[in-house]
Amino acid sequence: MPNVFDPPQLDLLGGPAGPTRVHRLFFALMPDEATRDAFSRIADALRRESPGFRARWVAPSRYHATLHFLGDHPMLREDIARAARQAGDALRAHAFDWTLDNLSTFRGREPPCVLRSDEVPRPLSELWQALREHLIRAGQGGQVSRTFTPHVTLGYSRSDMLPPRPVGPVTWRVEQLALIHSIVGQADYTTLQSWRLPG
Template sequence: MSLFPELDGPPSDRLFFGIFPEPAVAETIAGRARDLRGQLGLSGAPLTPDRLHVTLHHIGDYSGLPRGIVAQALEAGAAIAQTAAAFGVTFDKAASFNNRGNNPFVLQGGEGLADLHGFQKALGLAMARAGLGKQVAKQFNPHVTLLYDRSLAPETPVAPVSWTVSEVVLIHSLLGQTRHIVLGRWPLKA
């Protein structure tokens, strides 16, 4: 076994911090995705409700699971949970990101995401203190990916979708397998 599994072959494993809507909200979001898909003439398959999330920090893609980086991420997650309080988010528009043919169609928001921006920055500071400074996202455009499509859809207002973010999650995603494995879950202060 290599000391540096992230350097051995093509990436098979992704690590990221994210937030997930509670199941009832995820079902609402999935319903909006189906409705918007029809209204806007998109053909991509909507993501299943259990896969709907907001990525806060993409830690990296690796060939194998890098235990040292996982340990640092677990440390950062535990640290943020000691100080951060639960907060609300509201998404009120949808649009496509241009990704040259595999275009994510996403929920976005405006002022209803101010606290999310602050939380994402605080998590980045906790990551840096845990030794993951290079993995901290320099830019953050919070969104929930609804589906992928060849077509680009214009920005479209949607009925607001809101939830209270009460935990942050460290996810191990198996690339190409549509599987998320929770490595850490930290409740935020009420």
């Protein structure tokens, strides 16, 4: 099995040999099992209550809230992963509660159906900002976004966008931050490193 850090194999003309895999790297907040189950029940209720709504549903094991996206690459960039670990190690943050209480869709080719909150808890905004600053100090300023819309994606619409609606609410005790590697089109994520948020 090839090492994910290996450079892509080249053909005789210097281009990638065969289909190029897309390696994705991001920081995410990872829910505990009880919270994943609560999100899954909301997705199940949506399927029952909106039978005409067709979607590509996210497996509950993949539920997360992206904190910072670090790009798509033809291989897993060891330099970016190392800088991301450095930023995560430097972070000083505590656990907090986040109550998700509404369902909506974002615009897109396959509009994401997402869980959000009417109010973003201050510790969540502070965590996003602190991690952004550490990533910039670690040399990743070109990778990170200047804006943040916290959400958990339940699925991707293959029909119409859903009007916003209240759900839940689900209160998530956020206690784990993870650096995640995924290969687009593959079922599983790989956790490169995780950090417990004390408190």
